[in-house]
Amino acid sequence: MNTKRLTTITALCFLMPNFLGFCIFTLGPVLFSLGASFTNWNLMKTVPLLWVWLDNYVKLFQQPEFWLYFVNTGYLMLGMPIAIAGSLLFAVLLSQKLRGVVVYRTLFYLPSFTSGVALLILWKALYNPTYGPINLFLERLSDSLGVAGFQAPEWLASTKNLLSLGYERVELVAGQFGLGARDAIIIMGIWTAVGGGNMLLYLAGISNIPSDLYEAADIDGAGTWTKFRHVTWPQLAPTTFFIVIMSFIGGLQGGFEQARVMTLGGPAGTTTTLSYYIYTKAFEEFQIGYASSIAWVLFLLVFGVTMLNWRFGSRYVNY
Amino acid sequence: MKYLFLGSFAAMSLLSVVAWLWRPAVTDDGKIDLVWVSDDNPVRREQIELFNRLYPTYRLRLDPGQGTWEKVIVQCLAGVGPDLFDCYNGFQLMAYVRSGAALDVTEAWAERGMKLDEVWPCLTPLFADGDRIYGHPDNTHAPAVWYNKALFDAAGIPYPAPDWTWDDCIEIARKLTVRDARDRPVQFGLMMARLEWPAVFLAQWGGRMYTPEGTRCILDSPEGVAGLQFAMDLIHKYRVMPNWTEELAMATAGGWGMGPISMFGAGRGAMAIGGRWWLCMLRNKDYKGLRLGAVTLPKGPYDRVFGGGRSTLVNANSKHIEGALCFLEYMHGEYWNQLINHQADALGPVIKYHYGEYEAEFLHNPEHPEEDYNATWRTALEKAEITEVSPYVNGQAVDRVMLQETDKAWANLKSARETLTDVTGKVNREIVEVLRRDPVLRSRYYQDLARGARPAWDREEDAP
Numbered sequence: 189m190n191t192k193r194l195t196t197i198t199a200l201c202f203l204m205p206n207f208l209g210f211c212i213f214t215l216g217p218v219l220f221s222l223g224a225s226f227t228n229w230n231l232m233k234t235v236p237l238l239w240v241w242l243d244n245y246v247k248l249f250q251q252p253e254f255w256l257y258f259v260n261t262g263y264l265m266l267g268m269p270i271a272i273a274g275s276l277l278f279a280v281l282l283s284q285k286l287r288g289v290v291v292y293r294t295l296f297y298l299p300s301f302t303s304g305v306a307l308l309i310l311w312k313a314l315y316n317p318t319y320g321p322i323n324l325f326l327e328r329l330s331d332s333l334g335v336a337g338f339q340a341p342e343w344l345a346s347t348k349n350l351l352s353l354g355y356e357r358v359e360l361v362a363g364q365f366g367l368g369a370r371d372a373i374i375i376m377g378i379w380t381a382v383g384g385g386n387m388l389l390y391l392a393g394i395s396n397i398p399s400d401l402y403e404a405a406d407i408d409g410a411g412t413w414t415k416f417r418h419v420t421w422p423q424l425a426p427t428t429f430f431i432v433i434m435s436f437i438g439g440l441q442g443g444f445e446q447a448r449v450m451t452l453g454g455p456a457g458t459t460t461t462l463s464y465y466i467y468t469k470a471f472e473e474f475q476i477g478y479a480s481s482i483a484w485v486l487f488l489l490v491f492g493v494t495m496l497n498w499r500f501g502s503r504y505v506n507y
Numbered sequence: 508m509k510y511l512f513l514g515s516f517a518a519m520s521l522l523s524v525v526a527w528l529w530r531p532a533v534t535d536d537g538k539i540d541l542v543w544v545s546d547d548n549p550v551r552r553e554q555i556e557l558f559n560r561l562y563p564t565y566r567l568r569l570d571p572g573q574g575t576w577e578k579v580i581v582q583c584l585a586g587v588g589p590d591l592f593d594c595y596n597g598f599q600l601m602a603y604v605r606s607g608a609a610l611d612v613t614e615a616w617a618e619r620g621m622k623l624d625e626v627w628p629c630l631t632p633l634f635a636d637g638d639r640i641y642g643h644p645d646n647t648h649a650p651a652v653w654y655n656k657a658l659f660d661a662a663g664i665p666y667p668a669p670d671w672t673w674d675d676c677i678e679i680a681r682k683l684t685v686r687d688a689r690d691r692p693v694q695f696g697l698m699m700a701r702l703e704w705p706a707v708f709l710a711q712w713g714g715r716m717y718t719p720e721g722t723r724c725i726l727d728s729p730e731g732v733a734g735l736q737f738a739m740d741l742i743h744k745y746r747v748m749p750n751w752t753e754e755l756a757m758a759t760a761g762g763w764g765m766g767p768i769s770m771f772g773a774g775r776g777a778m779a780i781g782g783r784w785w786l787c788m789l790r791n792k793d794y795k796g797l798r799l800g801a802v803t804l805p806k807g808p809y810d811r812v813f814g815g816g817r818s819t820l821v822n823a824n825s826k827h828i829e830g831a832l833c834f835l836e837y838m839h840g841e842y843w844n845q846l847i848n849h850q851a852d853a854l855g856p857v858i859k860y861h862y863g864e865y866e867a868e869f870l871h872n873p874e875h876p877e878e879d880y881n882a883t884w885r886t887a888l889e890k891a892e893i894t895e896v897s898p899y900v901n902g903q904a905v906d907r908v909m910l911q912e913t914d915k916a917w918a919n920l921k922s923a924r925e926t927l928t929d930v931t932g933k934v935n936r937e938i939v940e941v942l943r944r945d946p947v948l949r950s951r952y953y954q955d956l957a958r959g960a961r962p963a964w965d966r967e968e969d970a971p
Binding site: 452 | 577578580581584602605606607689691692751752753901903904907910911912914915918920944945946947948
């Protein structure tokens with residue numbers, strides 16, 4: 189056996205455990221779910237397993253609730269740009285030579301390593317429309333400002349939203365304008381995300397920017413904003429590109445924990461996202477075949493959006 | 508840095524050794540372990556200890572998992588399920604049975620001399636389907652009204668009498684509803700978990716969820732609409748019950764027990780529609796000093812109420828079926844029923860333990876002499892009807908539709924009629940979908956139609 193062949197076999201042996209794990213626990217279930225999406229599988233022994241081919245997909249696109257939940261998913265992603273901008277702002281601030289910067293970094297990162305469910309329960313209490321600290325603060329503020337007839341938002345109890353989306357189907361309804369459950373989840377998401385992994389990625393990106401670029405900018409008389417605009421921001425383009433792609437993927441798959449812990453998908457289904465819809469169909473109603481078809485539509489959606497990002501977003505990455 | 512990693516590795520290795528040395532010894536006492544998936548109600552411990560004493564061959568332990576029935580089905584089918592698991596409604600029973608997770612114990616009942624007519628009739632859908640039996644009920648309840656005597660006394664209002672009407676109830680509740688300067692509720696006259704509206708208002712206004720065979724949802728009947736409308740009026744017109752936002756404000760974060768119970772116990776509600784099982788929480792020292800009374804529901808147009816409870820089923824793939832059957836036998840006997848009545852975990856499932864030689868002990872618990880209202884819960888149960896389910900639709904899907912649509916009624920976004928028309932339409936469409944997928948059910952359905960049952964569709968072209 190020659191050395192090259194031996195090296196290859198050795199490499200394969202090292203790769204095999206991981207590859208086998210990937211096949212058994214990832215690739216296998218993924219392909220299985222693809223097959224299941226063309227069946228009527230519902231875990232019931234009395235229902236013969238049949239190939240229904242595209243029936244699940246056809247039914248899915250005909251369901252108004254699917255489109256409502258699709259829009260919910262998209263709506264919850266509206267906070268994404270603010271979260272990314274906030275992460276960048278925090279990263280820039282925390283990359284300064286400040287006293288106790290490590291403490292600040294830890295504090296900002298705190299939401300990321302705190303138990304997710306604990307945070308959701310905490311926010312649920314904060315959003316309590318009658319006794320929650322947020323509304324009590326808003327009411328005190330309105331009193332001190334002398335705002336007559338102020339009505340604090342009902343947060344998780346309200347179907348209202350800032351785009352006036354309806355709660356029955358995908359439509360605009362005038363009386364629906366306001367702050368409601370979807371906005372509450374967005375605000376909470378921003379709070380969680382600004383100091384999270386994105387901030388760390390930006391911090392790492394900033395620390396990798398060569399200092400001579402800033403020195404050159406200083407020599408040219410550039411101010412803080414100019415340096416950020418023409419040095420930091422372009423140099424961070426690969427990081428931003430990565431963060432945007434990951435945020436899109438996470439956003440499209442998101443909303444499950446919030447729905448499960450805080451709202452059960454309500455009120456009136458307004459916080460049900462595609463991932464929570466998959467869960468209810470698969471594990472509450474046992475329509476595994478149908479749920480698999482939703483999962484594959486979601487996958488195609490994620491794949492398509494990611495491809496679009498690669499196609500058009502990468503134009504802005506010059507480094 | 509490498510010393511840090513090496514140090515961490517050494518510390519973890521050391522801790523692993525310590526953990527290994529401290530591991531609990533495997534007890535080889537010859538006992539057979541049984542696992543029961545139930546809720547983590549604190550009274551469960553005593554129920555388990557008693558079984559373990561009475562059946563020393565077995566060692567029963569609790570796997571707390573309220574509301575995790577989907578997981579139980581998957582576990583049972585995978586061969587790693589518990590020996591016993593709880594079932595909370597007829598929908599779940601059907602899912603357990605049709606998935607093959609629940610064992611048919613009809614013959615075991617007969618062998619042990621247990622008879623169906625010995626348990627409260629409203630419990631049947633929780634453990635039996637047709638002439639087949641799949642488990643045993645744990646406890647049972649029918650709603651009645653709790654009242655806080657201190658709040659009544661402070662307001663100088665006499666306690667409600669058993670022959671009271673809803674008009675009386677509204678009048679009392681209005682007097683006992685207190686709001687602050689911002690119109691925020693400080694105290695409610697009446698409280699109720701929203702999801703329980705059918706058990707009270709649908710029943711008392713003469714509505715039905717399904718046709719008798721379960722072939723069609725008829726929730727949008729004039730009686731059903733009137734029932735929901737009255738519940739909505741209590742919230743929006745009379746303002747004596749919490750609205751949508753206020754109920755959310757009262758909801759607890761989770762765990763055993765519900766928002767309305769803790770809020771009622773804390774004196775934020777003068778009356779509350781609930782069950783005897785609330786005592787499992789309200790006997791807690793946190794509520795010491797709470798003086799309670801209970802009275803049957805106010806008279807509605809019909810003298811009806813829907814009862815419910817909980818049952819325990821046996822895993823068809825259990826390795827210890829004999830032990831699991833012993834548990835069912837235990838639940839049918841005197842020890843279990845007396846214990847349930849004593850603990851106030853609702854009422855025991857077997858009727859005879861509430862009357863005759865057992866009556867005095869049921870009515871007057873010497874450890875809780877202040878509880879002089881036990882007859883109320885028995886009276887409520889005597890007139891309780893079976894909570895209706897349909898074998899032709901997945902209960903979880905119905906629950907989801909009901910929750911989503913009635914949200915709009917509680918929030919006053921839709922009228923009672925619009926809400927129930929939507930619920931009915933969606934449930935009937937779901938029935939048609941189920942029939943399309945399931946040839947066994949379809950065949951049974953058409954047999955019902957041949958016997959004169961109403962179909963879920965109005966136009967022939969919509970038939971599955």
